[in-house]
Amino acid sequence: MRFPNRLRRAVTRLLLTAVGLIAATVVATAPDQAQALTWWKKEWPYRAQLDLDTSAKGAPLSQALGRTPVLVRLHSGNFKFDDAAPNGADLRFVAADDKTPLAYHIESFDPLLGVATIWVDVPALASGATKPIWLYYGVKDAAPAADGAGTFDPDYTSVYHFDGAAGAPPKDRTAYANTAQTAPDAMDQASAIGAGARFTGVGPMIIGASPSLAIKAAGPFSFSAWVRLDELQPRAALYARRDPAGALVVGFNQGTPFVEVAGQVIAAATPLTKGRWTHIAVTADGQAVTLYVDGKTAGSTQAGLPELNGPIAIGGDLPGGDLPTLQAGVDEVRFSRVARPAALLQLDAAAQGADARLVAFKADEKQSGHGFGYFGVILKSVTIDAWVVIAILGVMALASWIVMWSKTRYVNRVDRANDRFLRGFREHGDDLLALAHLDRMNPNERRGLEASSIHRIYLAGAEEILRRARGGGRLVLWGESIQVIRALMDATYVRENQRLAKGMVLLTISISGGPFLGLLGTVVGVMITFAAIAAAGDVNVNAIAPGISAALLATVAGLAVAIPALFGYNYILTRNKAVQANMQVFVDEFVTRISEQYSDRGYAQAAE
Template sequence: MSQLFSGLGRKSMRTLRTVLALLLAMACLSTPAYAWWNKDWKYRKAITVDTSPSGLNVSGQIGRTVLLVKLTSGNFTFTEAMQNGADIRIVDADDKTPLAFHIERYDATTGIAYLWVSVPVLNGGEKKALWLYFGNENAPVGSDAKGTFDPDYLAVYHFGENPGQPSADSTANANIAQNPPAGIDDGAIIGRAARFPGQGAIQVAASPSLAMPAGAPMSVTAWVKPEQLAGAQAVFARGALVFGINNGVPFASVGGASAQATAPVKQGEWAHLGLVADGQTIKLYVNGVEAGAASGALPALDGPLLIGGAAGQPFTGEIDELRVSKTARPAAMLMAMANAEGPSNKTVSVSESAEKAEGGANVIGFIISKLHTLDAFIVGICMILLAVAIAVMVMKIRYLNACDRGNKAFLRRFREMHEELVAITDIRGISKLEVSYIEKSPLGHLYETGMDELEVRRLKNPNGGLSGEAVEAMRAAVDAEVVMENQKLDKWMVVLTIAISGGPFIGLLGTVIGVMSTFGGVAMAGEVNVNAIAPGIAAALLATIAGLAAAIPSLFGYNYINSRLSALSDEMRVFVDRLITRLAEMQAELANPPHPHLPIAAE
């Protein structure tokens, strides 16, 4: 490799650097930026909350809502944010008002983060834009769990604690559980979830914030994954109120009154269950859709909360994201919860491109930032292959130009010598510049070899002609020099053939690996929208582009250089026949000089 680049002159190296600079400049194309909340943050992404028919498709007023924003390696550049996500900020559509949010989980290594964002006003049938800012290494922690939930929330449990730790309340009421869940599932629908083996419910002690008078409104929501459906199983219980499933069918009972859904949930699958009491009616919701109702009001509730079981009604399965409110949440809000937090999310999407404060959205740079490590390695290989191929093409063209220039200079002198062939340095009137040209001439090398062979035979037999065997021996020596010259001409050409045939396959390998990794990450994260898939696919295709970028210039360069090599090789073969014939004639003339008394026949 060092021999390759040492063969390049200053002019050629400048050409190579120019080509590489143009390739790098293509990665710097950007579009202009717009209003910016705070210039200390380098990047931002658009978050779209879609309640229109193209998204959630819900009507009516939803009000202040807490929505889940899922960040994955497919829609977020974790390397541009702080390791713990402390610099993340969520700003309202006016690009001026920061919104309360908190992070339930942030793992830059695996590329997964869950953010809970408080949206002050949300209505059905609209598309609302929010901004996610990041990229400020000096930013303080911006997560605010207590400010995320409105005062009507009595308790919210993410179950994100480590095993053995009591479940914490994310609201300002601090209704921490008295005991931890029996188990933890790290791969639940939203981060971690509490696992219940059919015994040992979580208990939350009574507190003033949890006290509720008779007839008061109330809402309870939770994600539930039952591992078996037989019997009555309480998901949430307090005093006379029991909310859970009975043989898989969601139900709520208050003393003698009860409400029951029309269909059971599926065993081993997550379902979003909701209970809403407005003082007159108790309604059940399954995955955001009303599934049952009963007339009645709740009695006074002031005892402890039980999660994952009640007396004689143990729960077997997993529970995640349980919320208790002292208000009757609207049906549209439950629909938004179930959709935004579930796998088929059409409500909240994160844009695939990030804007930069200094210059706006850099699409190519964003795609490059999405490259997986192996893809980046493959792109690097293709770029190195392209650089080496360009170096080979520059070197070979310079070499061929020198050969052509030397051949022209040699043939001019060769024709002038006619029958009096002498060594190149003995040619009368030849300049040092011409000698330097001819020294790089393949024809000149063949001529010198032929002259050396003739001189050897002159020394052995100064007065004799050449036999047929001697002529063939001279031809063999010159042919050997032809082979050596062809080897010089073909040197490094294999690099171009590797770039042509191997570059696209190397790039395709990177694309296949990148696509596989993208879909694997999407499956693990449960993210199925295009914003989660498109960046990874685009980054994977960059590997194929890199392979083609190495192959296409190499293909044109190879065909051009190979045509010149073929022409030069043909010229050497023709010259060999001409040279050997002339040398044989010279030796024959020396052996049989013309008789001094006889006239020489005219040709």
């Protein structure tokens, strides 16, 4: 079998290459060891990786986007509230490079209920890709670093989360501070995103006029909101703005979303479901006004907006208007002075809803990651020399597992083939040379005997007998001839034993060398630990224990390599001995039977 031999050479080259690369890495990175083991800031002990998935598995994105406010929902299933500050002041979001902090602000944070909603400013999102960011936490006395105004790009002119106290006018989260003049009728603590407004027909929420909210004639504009209709009313207003130059109204007629602008009405094809949260958006780019429902285009008209500078009504009409006040829940109202792309509105609808799949949490590294828990303390303290030893041991472990798998597979195949050959040999009785004629066998029979080591030994003897019989006449084997046949079979037997033993040396190296390499890493690690303590002049258990425990990790790694290799070696060795015994028994049996059949005495007995 050539595979184990090639495997051994390949593994040997892999081991030598790995040692060379690791040595080069040690030289190149030793000065930067401290930096390689630190996070964004070492004061923050906990972190979690958040993957922003814009592929079909997450929240599909039809085109790449620039700055995007992303909603992150925390709950007890993906976040350990007990390890964070009670108000979430220690939360920090960092970009994928683990260096760049991201602007964010907290809409709600309730450690008792174990829920939180946070908005994070993501610089860019690609289409059909996964973008990681980091959430750091765990410093309970950290100063707040939330930046509401920095979370939204300057083209957002108003954003209302409705996260304030009941009866208080909602605050604008953007830098323009367009706080509402009046409050909604009521507040719902459980809304589309955290808390939200509820309009019961009493009156609208009024937002005063401001330069940042002004719309020029045929100017760009975007409006979006989450809406839950509590009643299907005739022509109730969600957004209303009226000026002498014209008006813009967004509302619902018996549950069907519509937009009125420049004397034209855009209406969706189907009404909304009562009691269900739906994302409604309207954009104007100077040439067309488009209505979106749950991120999908529901209607469009070729028109531009009139000049609008007056106040805005949310959840009803302005004084003097003829539309009734809405009876619905409303949340996350946004105004923009640009026409937001359809891809962003589609993402908002998909990433902010109840079944949002944009943000995927990886395992919290407090439980299984670098720098956390007892094992994390050990990993954090491992020196570069110990990592080199552990890496070499990892290569040895990989090589030993490959050898164990290949050798077990090989000996199993040989054992099964030997059993097939012996059954066939017994079935042919006195015809000792029946299985030597491979050309008379069908392909299936030949394939069944190819892996048999006993068959190869048998062929060594049988072919010698056939060679001697080619001269014609009665074949008589003298004692010297039988010794020649046994010698040929014994030579093949030795080669088969060598095949069985190929690659086993890698297991013996792992068994004997693994613990010694681990011990080397431990000794060097202990030396470095005591040298560092001597240089620092700080002799206490907190300074000694992490380094010693990290140094012992190399010994653990060495034992982890040696113990499986020891069990695998003994198992394969036992199986090899069984195959070897069967081969030796067959050689003795075959030689005895040819001695009986082809000697003068054998012919005489046959004649009688």
